[in-house]
Amino acid sequence: MNSPLLEARGLSRHYALPRSARQWLGRRAPRTLRAVDEVDLSVERGRTLGIVGETGSGKSTLGRLLLQLERADAGQVLVDGVPATGPGADAGRRRRRDIQVVLQDPYTSLNPYLTIGSAIEEVLTVGGMTSRDARRERVGELLEQVGFPAEWAERKPGQLSGGGRQRVSIARALAAEPRLIVADEPVSALDVSVQAQVLNLFQRLQRELGLAYVFITHDLAVLERIADEVVVLYLGRVVERGPADKLFAAPxxxxxxxxxxxxxxxxxxxxxxxxxxxxxxxxxxxxxxxxxxxxxxxxxxxxxxxxxxxxxxxxxxxxxxxxxxxxxxxxxxxxxxxxxxxxxxxxxxxxx
Structure with a gap:
């Protein structure tokens, strides 16, 4: 078990941009946007990797590649040293469940017409939990794990604050029993005081469950608090990486x-x-x-x-x-x- 929990090797994602009228007339080749270009990174079990850069640096595209939501043009993603897209339907499904996501905007990531209990229960159903009573019991446990009473399962997202909705998003991610969560700007839409509460929750869950995180953000102040390692992206390429304390002390x-x-x-x-x-x-x-x-x-x-x-x-x-x-x-x-x-x-x- 010496391999990292998650590893990216030479990961690249390029997009061919549509030709302009001038390009068509001049017979010039279409331009290529190198959103992610030859990125290497690794995440150890129970640790937090921070990915930071300006808008347009390739952070979110890299997150989608790690989640297997997009296919890389080159390179590969490995989980426990095994390619995430390897053979075997059951093994591939388990590897996908190992990595879950918490998105940036808690106001749009939850269906406003479903109760928060239904949103979490849907993940349990897809995961194979067939007993309705067992699902409801597990929903209550997950809500309590993120600081809500089990009775709140009947509430709608509109009855919760932004921080409350993000807690539900975290509970929904935990329903798949992941080992790693990719959090894409998970606190950027929240007030500063609420940000601190949500970050405290992430840290507590990491201690209790041994979770690993990939934290994608433009805010180095967030990574200073939560990250063990930091990767800095600029125009799709890694320009610096290393232990968070060393990087913050002497970039x-x-x-x-x-x-x-x-x-x-x-x-x-x-x-x-x-x-x-x-x-x-x-x-x-x-x-x-x-x-x-x-x-x-x-x-x-x-x-x-x-x-x-x-x-x-x-x-x-x-x-x-x-x-x-x-x-x-x-x-x-x-x-x-x-x-x-x-x-x-x-x-x-x-x-x-």
Whole structure:
């Protein structure tokens, strides 16, 4: 049992964009959007992996690939070292049940016309629990597990707050008896005080049930609290990963430094766009070399031409940045781990 609970190897998902009229007339090939590009990651049993990045970085697409809701163009997902799409109907069904999802918006993820008990019972029915009395008893247990009395099974989602609906979504995920939950922005639609309550619930369930989590978010403050490992995505590729405490204490990649500077509880600003220079490039036409070089205050000539590979920088951290390449460039721009947007004349390729 040395293999991780969940592992992705070289996972890629590319979309061919429709041709424009100009492309048809000029007979040019359609553009390709590399939403997820050669991503490796692993999740250990009972641990939490955080995935973070701006909108358009590929986080949600990666989550759908891990859930087998989309087919990868390359690479594979493994559960206990076995491909998630391997042969055998029963084994494949069990592997799919092992991984469940909690979605972002609790207001749309539940059917407003069904009672919350019916929403949870439906999962039990699909899972093969044939006794109606056993299903109702189990629904009561699951509601109590997320902090609700069993009698609330007859309530409709509209009678609950956003935090209450998200608790029901968690109970519904638990009904399949998963070993891992993919949580896609699970607290972003909630008030700050309610966010803390839901995060406390996730942590308690992890202690009690030994669950593993993949937490997808744009909010590093959430990952600082809950994650054991962090993967940072930029335009579909991993630019940094490592133990959460090490990454928060000493981020290596300039993009990670920028995200940390933008986190409300970790820096001075509340908006990523006010800290990261320029705009996110067109994902269908990413810059050559390091895709972050158009926004990086430490850009060097090599960054514009050569894509950096993930390099181990010590204590389990890895980063895809020429500042930490082996061998290192002859002249390194000064950095103390704090992101400082460069003035326009210092980085002529940066977007205004």
């Amino acid at each position: 290596k990649h300039p993009y990670t430094q920028a995200l940390l500077a933008a986190a409300p509880s970790l820096g001075r600003s509340r908006s990523t766009s006010s800290v990261v220079a320029g705009e996110l490039p067109d994902p269908a036409s990413p810059p050559p070399g390091c895709t972050f070089h158009t926004r990086c205050p430490f850009v060097m000539e090599v960054c514009r031409t050569t894509r950096p590979r993930l390099t181990t920088t010590g204590e389990g951290q890895q980063t895809a940045c020429h500042l930490h390449a082996d061998p290192a460039p002859a002249s390194l721009p000064p950095t103390d781990g704090r992101y400082r947007p460069a003035p326009p004349e210092a980085n002529p390729t940066a977007a205004p």
